[in-house]
Amino acid sequence: MRILSETSRTFGEYLLLPNLTTEDCTPERVDLSTPLVRHPVGQQSPIRIATPMVSAIMGAVSSPRLAIALAQVGGLSFLHQNQPIDEQAAMVATVKRHKAGFRHSDVNIKPSATLHEADLLIKETGLDVVVVTDDGTPSGRFLGLITSRDYNFHRHQPSDSVESRMLPIADLITAPQGTSLEQANSLLWDSRQDVLPIVDTAGQLTALVQRRDYELHEQFRNESVDADKRFRVGAGVNTRDFKERIPALVDAGADVLCLDSSDGFSVWQHRVIAFVRERYGDSVRIGAGNVVDARGFRYLAEAGADFVKVGIGGGSICITRDQKGIGRGQATALAEIVPARDAYAEKTGMYVPVCSDGGIIHDSHMAIALAFGADFLMLGRYFARFDESPAPKVRGAGGQVLKEYWGEGSSRARNAARYGQGDMVFEEGVDGYVNYSGALADTVKVSLAKIRSTMTSCGSISLRQFHQTAILEPVSQQTFVQNSEEVDRNDRPTVV
Numbered sequence: 001m002r003i004l005s006e007t008s009r010t011f012g013e014y015l016l017l018p019n020l021t022t023e024d025c026t027p028e029r030v031d032l033s034t035p036l037v038r039h040p041v042g043q044q045s046p047i048r049i050a051t052p053m054v055s056a057i058m059g060a061v062s063s064p065r066l067a068i069a070l071a072q073v074g075g076l077s078f079l080h081q082n083q084p085i086d087e088q089a090a091m092v093a094t095v096k097r098h099k100a101g102f103r104h105s106d107v108n109i110k111p112s113a114t115l116h117e118a119d120l121l122i123k124e125t126g127l128d129v130v131v132v133t134d135d136g137t138p139s140g141r142f143l144g145l146i147t148s149r150d151y152n153f154h155r156h157q158p159s160d161s162v163e164s165r166m167l168p169i170a171d172l173i174t175a176p177q178g179t180s181l182e183q184a185n186s187l188l189w190d191s192r193q194d195v196l197p198i199v200d201t202a203g204q205l206t207a208l209v210q211r212r213d214y215e216l217h218e219q220f221r222n223e224s225v226d227a228d229k230r231f232r233v234g235a236g237v238n239t240r241d242f243k244e245r246i247p248a249l250v251d252a253g254a255d256v257l258c259l260d261s262s263d264g265f266s267v268w269q270h271r272v273i274a275f276v277r278e279r280y281g282d283s284v285r286i287g288a289g290n291v292v293d294a295r296g297f298r299y300l301a302e303a304g305a306d307f308v309k310v311g312i313g314g315g316s317i318c319i320t321r322d323q324k325g326i327g328r329g330q331a332t333a334l335a336e337i338v339p340a341r342d343a344y345a346e347k348t349g350m351y352v353p354v355c356s357d358g359g360i361i362h363d364s365h366m367a368i369a370l371a372f373g374a375d376f377l378m379l380g381r382y383f384a385r386f387d388e389s390p391a392p393k394v395r396g397a398g399g400q401v402l403k404e405y406w407g408e409g410s411s412r413a414r415n416a417a418r419y420g421q422g423d424m425v426f427e428e429g430v431d432g433y434v435n436y437s438g439a440l441a442d443t444v445k446v447s448l449a450k451i452r453s454t455m456t457s458c459g460s461i462s463l464r465q466f467h468q469t470a471i472l473e474p475v476s477q478q479t480f481v482q483n484s485e486e487v488d489r490n491d492r493p494t495v496v
Contacts, residue, residue, distance in 0.1 A: 008329035009474065010314070011365040011372075017471040019459030027452040029461045033222070034375045036076065037256060037285045037306035038352045041345050045353070047232070047256060047285065050074030050222030051448065052370065052463065054355065056380035057081065057236035057260040060405050063390035064094040065125075066383060068103075069440045071095070071231035072213075074222040078258050078378075081236035085245045088235060089252040095233040096253035100223045101181040101214070102198065102207040109162055110136035111143055115151050116158035122148050128212070129195050131205055132166050142205040144168040145195060174199045177206050181229075184209040226255060236260035237286070239268035242275060250284055257286040262312060263326075264289035265296035270303045277304050290357055292328035294340035297354070301344050307353040309378065310337050314358030330359030331372060338373030338467070363447045367454040370463055371470035381405060382447075385437035393436055402433040 034052045035045030051074030055062045059080045067077035079091045097104035108131045109118055121130055129147045133140030146166040156165060173191035175184055177200040188196045188209055198207040224232040232255040237245050239261065249257060257276075259269050269288050276286050288300040289309025300308050313327025334356055345351045356374035360366055360382065369377055383389055384405040391404040437443050460466035 006332065009331045010329045011331050011359055011368045012361065012480065013329075013474055014331060014368055014472045015475050015479070016368065016371055016454065016458055017473060018457045019469055019471065021456055021459055025456045025459055025461055027449065027456055030452040030455050031462045032074075032448065032451065034463055035351065035353050036376065037287070038350055041349050041351050045351075049076050049224050049232075049376065051224075051444065052374075052376040053382075053444070054078060054234065054376055054378050055383045056357070056378050057258060058380050058384075059083070060391045061380050061384050061389055063388070064091050064106075066386070066388040066390070066440065067091075067095045067233045068098055068231055069386075069388040070383070070444075071224040071233065072100075073441050073444050074224055075444070076224050076232055076234055076256070078234040078236050078260075081238050081245065081260050085241065085248050088245070089248040092233055092235055092249055092252035092254045096230050098231050099181070099207075099229045100225050100231065101184065101209055103210060103213065104138075105131040105205060105208055106138055107131065108133050108136050108138055108140065109146070110134070111161065111163035111166065113162045114158060115153075115156060115160050115162060115165060118146050118162050119148070119151070119153075119158070128210070129208070131197075131208075132162055133205070139204065141203045142169060142197065142199055144172065145197065147194075169197075169199075172197060175209075176200070181209070185214050188214065232256075234258055237272065239266075239272050242272045246272075246276065246284070247279075250280070255285070256306070257284065258307075258309070259286065259288045262290060264291050264309065265299055269300065269305075273300075273303045273305055287355065289355070291337070292333040294336050297337045297340045297352075298344065301341075301350075301352045305352065307355055307375070308337070308341075309355045309357045310334055310374070311356060311358035311378075330356065330369070334369065334372040334374055341373070363450045364454070366447065367451050368472070370451065371458070371466055371472060373467045375463070381434055383440065385434045386440040386443065387438060388440050394433070396433065401436040403436050405432055405434045 032052055033048050033050045036047040036049055037045055039045040053075040055066060055070055055077040057078045057080050059082055062077045062079050067079060070077045079088055081088060094106055107121060107125050107127055109121060111132050118130055129145050132144045132146055133142055144166040146162055151165045173187060173193060174197045175187055177198055179198060184196055188211055194211045196209040197205055200206050226232055234256045235249045235254040237257050237259055246257065259272055273286060273288060276284050285306040287307040287309060288305035290311050291297055291308060292312050297308050310333050311330055314330040337354060341352060341354050353375035355376050355378050356369045357378040360377065360379060366377055384391060385403055389403060394402050394404060396402050455466050458466060458470055460469060
């Protein structure tokens, strides 16, 4: 038995001290890009992301729709592994079918279907448009489009057919397969349509180009895309069926994999990484974790992990510490592991990025985690709140709109592969709700603005500079109390 002398601390127990802000240090100049996978020191990582955020490997969080939205704003999503292999591979393929600006439609309906059925489909998926094909499948002949603006149940009957209100192909400007994004956007604006269908010679829809995607691209010019301009996407794997799951995910086009476990300091993870290296060499990238100290980091880095995830028990939905007494404050874990990462880089010439997973309650905690030296952040609750997450919206007792959110260690998820429990004897996660927050892009924009503002106050315009020069100080309980306002908020309308 050994008792450590330090106190386990969280991000909320620290504040940053300002550094000199020069005239060159402005939010517009801040570069948040970061390496996602290992690379030789002094060279660029094979995979970089412009936004240091990835979504958690959770069924309540990461879906193809969220993966596309997150890749558009420069991050990356890890599709969860707590599902059959073919279903996860199909999710990966769905994301990879999208090129920047081109959307593949997996939501289709027959022309004979009712407006009520179309309305349910639009509300369930949250999509702006549904594709009408002759047989209601993605492989059917393209007949037209229907949106929520094409019908009104005060004027039209729910039993009316989709065909009666859809925009038929004869009334739509379309483009042939092979059209460039620049050409497609020109056609989109010239046609005054919100959506431009891309149709092949067999009459099948191959993609949609949407006006709102053009506007989003103008706002976010740093999409996470591969060499073919397809959105990047990650996928979770486990230590049980990895010999079957990993090849399927690689064939589907996954850009990076990540071992999904509450405890990554294990021979089982070493064996999975060895399998990947023996079969694929360095052509397949795989992260590992989670760990909370330098021993765990070194073990996984030496095994060949492309990045290492840090954090046990700090997630908003996680109760591992309560149930098993295992874990560590996220700030303390990073404070030990980041120097180990840098020492490993100096010794071996190989930089292995660190992903901070958990412990983020406020946007300010993101900045503090990055100041501690995390290369990027894995977020669950943060992304579960958005339109794009797969969890359903519900209305709370006070009328507030919520989204369901459950942990992978909960009975609802029953993710035995992640927690090493053959029959889920006890829970390590709970089933709850988070406040609904609208579209992902809108909130991410605000969060990134806060991080940039913090970094300029600390005199930094890159994450590496931020880590090297940031000054952090533990706070007292009284200081912590004064972090928030001490007056009643004025919620009345502003007088104009």
